[in-house]
Amino acid sequence: MFKRVNKTSHLNRRWVGYVAALMLSLGLGNALMADHGVTNKRVKARVELMTSQKGALSVLTDMAAGRRPLDKQQARSARKSLINNTKSIRKAFKRIEMDPHSLARPSLWTNWEDFELRASSAHKAAKNLNTRSMNNLRRSLPAMIQGCHSCHDRYKRHDKGFITH
């Protein structure tokens, strides 16, 4: 019994470390997440979509990491929000719109099919999120985070992070 508890907490620690690393690499550990002074209306809308995804994802990662209690209703609504938002990514980016403060790489429009593919993988991962138990949540969450990460890796700029104006 004692052994089992130890083993579980060891797994928990590994899981928390893994997810924390992924969240950091997404730039999601950063509390300063405003719209960077974006003025273009459509760019603003897509940044808001992303920020809201970040909010929903944080609810689930906080629960999975034990930073807040697993509340099934909140978890379900975070999942639903991720499903809806990932579904809207395609439409939010379809028009070529830029803003000096945008973090989008223009290459996303010249690789549109690939961008769409990444959006739809993220959508699938959101649908595959399972919030019925802690184990299911922990099992299904990494694919969701990787879904965000895989698109950011290629189509979101990382080099503007230090600009403060």
Ligand code: HEC
């Ligand atoms: C198909 C591509 C794609 C997917 C999937 C994706 N993102 Fe994004 N994300 C982007 C792009 C492109 C930007 C930059 C938008 C801009 O600044 O114009 C961005 C920006 C962001 C930002 C920064 C907003 C800011 O402060 O400027 C956050 C936070 C974010 N995404 C969170 C997420 C989360 C959480 C997920 C997964 C649930 C996710 N994204 C999935 C492409 C994607």
